[in-house]
Amino acid sequence: MSLTLDFTGRNVVVVGGTSGINRGIAELFARHGARVAVASRKAEKVADTVAALEGHGAEAMGFVADVRDMGAVEAGLKTVHDAWGDFDVLVSGAAGNFPASVNGMSANAFRSVVDIDLMGTLHVMKASFPFLRKPGASVVNISAPQAFLPMPGQAHVSAAKAGVDMITRTLAIEWGAHGVRVNSVVPGPIGGTEGMARLAPTPEAIGKVAASVPLGRLGTPDDIGHACMFLGSDLGAYVSGAVLPVDGGWAQSGCGGMGAFLGKLVQQLEGQR
Ligand code: NAP
Numbered sequence: 372m373s374l375t376l377d378f379t380g381r382n383v384v385v386v387g388g389t390s391g392i393n394r395g396i397a398e399l400f401a402r403h404g405a406r407v408a409v410a411s412r413k414a415e416k417v418a419d420t421v422a423a424l425e426g427h428g429a430e431a432m433g434f435v436a437d438v439r440d441m442g443a444v445e446a447g448l449k450t451v452h453d454a455w456g457d458f459d460v461l462v463s464g465a466a467g468n469f470p471a472s473v474n475g476m477s478a479n480a481f482r483s484v485v486d487i488d489l490m491g492t493l494h495v496m497k498a499s500f501p502f503l504r505k506p507g508a509s510v511v512n513i514s515a516p517q518a519f520l521p522m523p524g525q526a527h528v529s530a531a532k533a534g535v536d537m538i539t540r541t542l543a544i545e546w547g548a549h550g551v552r553v554n555s556v557v558p559g560p561i562g563g564t565e566g567m568a569r570l571a572p573t574p575e576a577i578g579k580v581a582a583s584v585p586l587g588r589l590g591t592p593d594d595i596g597h598a599c600m601f602l603g604s605d606l607g608a609y610v611s612g613a614v615l616p617v618d619g620g621w622a623q624s625g626c627g628g629m630g631a632f633l634g635k636l637v638q639q640l641e642g643q644r
């Protein structure tokens with residue numbers, strides 16, 4: 372068996388891959404030789420990311436789809452399959468988040484996050500399955516610490532991402548029989564991202580979060596990409612059903628008091644309304 376992080380000739384699809392962590396993952400695979408396809412709702416973000424991937428010397432393509440729309444996801448993934456054939460690695464990371472208490476959000480607001488994160492992941496995985504026929508094919512779902520740690524203002528995200536991780540673990544069993552590995556990566560706080568900006572909206576808050584990570588720093592998209600590359604490569608050939616925190620030890624410390632911080636933030640935001 373060859374053990375390699377050279378993805379030359381491999382087809383990698385990153386859904387929700389046009390900004391932040393997921394774009395970093397897409398760019399990392401491109402820098403390591405993969406053909407990379409990305410997808411999200413906004414055509415300009417897709418075009419910009421495809422250009423950046425090509426800038427790394429990669430063959431790249433993209434499609435526009437809202438992951439809440441199974442038909443659009445199926446049609447988009449088919450264009451990638453028509454062009455390149457079966458997928459080696461699928462990364463599913465489209466998500467939405469905003470800080471709001473259950474009492475401070477409508478049922479529709481809760482549903483919108485569940486529809487994007489949980490149903491979106493289900494759509495992406497179901498639509499990809501017919502194209503995951505290569506030996507060693509694998510899926511990496513991007514989860515979040517809210518999946519296992521409740522935080523005020525994050526019930527919608529917790530419900531959705533806990534569901535994502537249980538899909539990961541269940542499909543590791545169901546799809547293992549087809550030779551497909553399925554794992555989740557759970558990023559800690561990643562600097563310069565939309566997710567961080569929404570939950571830690573000031574430089575002071577960002578500094579406190581960074582200091583609360585046992586390794587003493589925020590993560591980078593490359594930190595998450597490296598885990599995805601490991602899981603998507605032959606090095607991860609016997610890893611399936613894992614829910615892997617990549618967070619500098621943050622989850623082990625109860626996410627550094629993020630719950631208490633978010634409780635105050637939500638009170639403040641909802642007091643202003
Ligand atoms: P981001 O930049 O907002 O990335 C979200 C991506 O998903 C974008 O490409 C966005 O593009 C796409 N997207 C959103 N809604 C979509 C929809 N309905 N259909 C299709 N695509 C959609 O956020 P991020 O902070 O980097 O987060 C990326 C992932 O990491 C998420 O799964 C998040 O839960 C997870 N995470 C983040 C952190 C963090 O510190 N940032 C920590 C833990 C976990 P369009 O706007 O064009 O649709």
Ligand code: COA
Binds near residue numbers: 475479480566
């Ligand atoms: N507090 C309470 N409710 C909120 C809210 C907030 N901060 N932001 C949005 N909502 C509600 C809306 O009012 C709406 O509910 P309503 O129909 O009862 O009024 C519902 O959520 C859907 O909002 P809408 O803006 O129509 O949804 P959308 O599909 O256009 O966008 C979101 C989805 C809300 C998740 C949006 O924040 C998004 O697109 N996020 C993607 C980027 C992101 O969140 N990145 C972070 C990393 S995960």
